[in-house]
Amino acid sequence: MNVTTFLKHNFRHFNAAALIDAAEGYKTHLDNNGKMMITLAGAMSTAELGISLAEMIRQDKVQIITCTGANLEEDVFNLVAHDYYERIPNYRELSPSQEQDLLDRHMNRVTDTCIPEMEAMRRIENVILEEWEKADQAGASFFPHEFFYKILLSGKLEESYQIDPKDSWLLEAAKKNLPLIVPGWEDSTLGNMYAGHVISGDIKNVHTVKTGIQYMIYLADWYTNNAKDDSTIGFFQIGGGIAGDFPICVVPMLHQDLQRGNVPLWGYFCQISDSTTSYGSYSGAVPNEKITWGKLGLETPKYVIESDATIVAPLVFAIVLGQ
Known part of the structure; x- marks a missing residue:
């Protein structure tokens, strides 16, 4: 029994049924000539979502990705330093002194996983700084993800790979030059490092990174070039936060601020979140609320899966991939 058959036989009600419906809606959207944006919040890269997301990219099941700065960099950290990571299954039981011990060893904890500063963060900093300085000296500027694409495609990191490169979603995205949106990149480890290099004078023009x-x-x-009446854009949101908030607003901006009335609304919407429905919580807002903001329409297929994205997203992807 393959994964899809198992899921469709067993996942019949509640969030399990919502998972099946959302996955089938995803497939229908693509089959109807639609395109899909996936948004990544939380620590999906450190959770190694790349194992399934990279295959989605290879098989053209996603056409654009929005992610946090952390998800952008942490996929590459894992690519070059996986052997130095430490997993802490009892992370819920750590005392403050044990947390301090991790800090003293330069092990930055993300839930049950510790990222090694020297082997991951500083290794990437040394390589990407060369690209920052080169662009700065040339008076050029690029997006954060474009700098990552440059270092990945240059081959400079290949000798440092510690996982199968086919499981790096960012490497697969770089190979396809997949459009990426990284709002709030400044709120990331490399973003902080970049600010430090500007302050110290290594980078003269703060706008070298867009x-x-x-x-x-x-x-x-x-969006304007890709959203057509016969090819709408879907929105598959993993978690909440800026990765979801930022890109979904492009539609009301086009309509209300630029007066482009012929631009279609988002043509599909799904959110995986463990944030329960609540007042005043964007991540806990039901999709229908987005109708009032001009993001989704009455007929837009809408799904909410209230569960852990590290469990749910690979299963949705498996159905979309026909596994």
């Missing part, structure tokens, strides 16, 4: 407003302009152009 930021959020330029990403929104880029997304507005991409």
Whole structure:
């Protein structure tokens, strides 16, 4: 019995049924000439979602990704330093002194996984700094993800790979030059390092790395060129936060601020979140609320799966991939 057959036989009610419905809706959207954006919040890269997401990219099941700065960099950290990571299954029981011990060993904890500063963060900093300085000296500027694409495609890191490269979603995205949106990149380890290099004078022009407003302009152009009546864009949101909030707003901006009335609304929406429905919580808002903001329409297929994305997303992807 393959994964899809197992899921469709056993996942019949509640969040399990919502998973099946969302996955089938995803497939229908693509089959109807639609395109899909996937958004990544939380620590999906450190959770190694790349194992399934990379295959989605290879098989053209996703056409654009929005992610946090942490998810952008942490996929590459895992690529080059996986052997130095430490898993802590009893992370819920750690005392403050044990947390301090991890800090003293330069092991930065993300739930049950510790990222090694020297082998991961500083190794990438040394390589990407060369690209920052080169662009700065040339008076050029690029998006954060473009700098990552440069270092990945250059081959400079290949000798340091510690996982099968086919499980790195960012490497697969780089190979396809997949459009990426990284709002709030400054709120990341490399973003902090970049700010430090600007302060110290290593980088003369702070705008050598483009930021959020330029990403929104880029997304507005991409959406306008790709969203047509016969080819709408779907929105598959993993978690909440800026990775979801930022890109979904491109539609009301196009309609209300640029007066482009012929741009279709998002054509599919699914959110995987463990945030329960609540007042005042964006991540806990039901999809229908987005109708009032001009993001989704009455007829937009809408799904919410209230569960752990590290469990749910690979299963949805398995159905979409026909596994």
